[in-house]
Amino acid sequence: MFRFELHKQDGLARLSTFHTPHGPIVMPAFAPVGTLANVKTLEPRDLYAAGAQLVLANTYHLYLRPGHDLVARRGGLHKFMAYDGPLLTDSGGFQVFSLAQRRKLDDDGVTFRSHIDGSIHRFTPERVMEIEQALGPDIAMVLDECPPPLDRRYNEEALRRTHLWAERCRAVHSRADQALFGIVQGGIFEDLRLHSAAFLTQLDFPGYAIGGLAVGETKEEMYATLDFTCPALPEDRPRYLMGVGTPEDIIEAVFRGVDFFDCVLPTRIARNGQLFTPNGRMNMRNAQYAEDERPVQEGCQCYTCRTFTRAYLRHLYKAGEISALRLGTIHNVTFMLSLMREVRAAIAAGRFGEFRSLFLARFRITDQATRHAQRELRAAARKL
């Protein structure tokens, strides 16, 4: 039911397809995040229109509400959220470590309090597999521990547990219509990442994620980590960089051999009034747009750009209208998915290196201080 095809390589960048029971994912691909079985403000028809190929939902959040059993009784996540394309759930591990209150960790699993009502819950590898199999996405993730990327001691200890848990997840996972992916951890440390990649490869997962990045390290540290991690992963399996990210980070990660991504960034910043253009982000609340008759992005085919002026969108944002959040989200998700389409075309044409240079020359990356604030926002955002 699952099959990976590597069509073409351009440098380290890969054009490939991962076939799932709900259709193919042509990669490099970006997955919008639908935390609670809903990409915030969007409907399935909006995701189809924008060209989404994969949508992520969060196990931790859905386990707490409405509950995985309820979703299973409704026929599973696809039917529940009326979305017919490929879905992926994370393992909930990241949220347990970043969002839940007061957790207690041991080799067998982790006990935590819900961030909603303080109730006590326990995740073990077996329990998480039960939950993800009940939810029923096309791709499920193993339970892992996600330590601060620069803390060597913590990463050594966590990696031991992450590998134990990966083995146990692999042992109990049984749904043939669901692919279970392993997650490589090890912070920014080359020996740990190589060890993790080797250990997980030996468990023969149908796909591999790189976890524990974009959570506090610099861009340079993240890129360096990808430089030594990607070549250590099997060539014939999809590679997923979790929680990334900005357009420039995605371009840099594709350049280093990553196949797909998820991030709340485009949806989250849209709700703050920040919209993507090929020149960088624009803040729609700025006074300079008050009388601007142009669309957010000339040539963009999204409903927002085809229909409304910047002046109108600024009015909606300034007036606090809910519609602003949605129209901004439609644009930002369309921007990301169009960017991935251009990335795929560039690899197909054997000119991804040139595409990368041109994109990065034009796309205004915000300064170091703002980037730091954004990283913090991104880390916080992944909790939601």
Place this chain on the structure above:
Amino acid sequence: MFRFELHKQDGLARLSTFHTPHGPIVMPAFAPVGTLANVKTLEPRDLYAAGAQLVLANTYHLYLRPGHDLVARRGGLHKFMAYDGPLLTDSGGFQVFSLAQRRKLDDDGVTFRSHIDGSIHRFTPERVMEIEQALGPDIAMVLDECPPPLDRRYNEEALRRTHLWAERCRAVHSRADQALFGIVQGGIFEDLRLHSAAFLTQLDFPGYAIGGLAVGETKEEMYATLDFTCPALPEDRPRYLMGVGTPEDIIEAVFRGVDFFDCVLPTRIARNGQLFTPNGRMNMRNAQYAEDERPVQEGCQCYTCRTFTRAYLRHLYKAGEISALRLGTIHNVTFMLSLMREVRAAIAAGRFGEFRSLFLARFRITDQATRHAQRELRAAARKL
């Protein structure tokens, strides 16, 4: 550019068409409210899909932000909000009296403080005509005073002013592509309403509104007021009952000869999780819907009912997802516009009396205490 056709009368209920520069309004009709040039959570394509024929926007709100001059420079309200159907603006009078802070009234006009920033503004009949002509809807309303409907002294005094202002609005209004409607006031008092209707009829407006209802009186008082007011209005002009209302009130008003309506009710209560069905309202947050696989309303053709279960919608409402507000709004607006379509078909078939009986027998009207709370909500809601 404006033409009223009375196609058929069934009892006092009227099937008619009011032709405007942006197309015909086949009546009885209901206008969703787009306070800030946006029906909250909806897009123009949603309004077209639901069958909207007329949309209302609020002069007071648009005057304060983004400002009528800015809207005029953008090419007017239709172009600004990218909506190509008939539009109507109120005069702002109601909001000045219900929403603005500290107002000072004299025969010439009213001075008030903005509810947003406390800044001081003045509305006179001439100023309001300038604003509405700058905004450029198909239908504009005269400036009026909207007193509590049961206060005789206040209504007498206010009516004198309302008539002075109506004359002045009529005198300065000059846009040929905009129809200016008069507003009959007079509270629940028959002699005042008849006097107002006669006075305004003599000014020869292309349409007449009934103002000052659904703001505190009982349903019985409102219906009685319509009983004596409608026959006093010219037969060959459209009749507009402002700020009404509930499905049952609309049915009762059509039965008494009203042609069209506006109200925030369907959009407002959708954001509170209350959705319309032919049996009455349902609160989507209720636990009873947690595992309910049915659509909100069997047979409803809206996107929400065609796509999602009650169980999913309840989950979205409970989890505080923005999408819930929008999906609920899509349904409630579709419900109201479908109801109006059924009303028109019933009049066309000469069986509106039967339709009214069947609808009211089935539609569960909430009890007196809740109705009172709802009236208060409705009064508050009209401010937004």
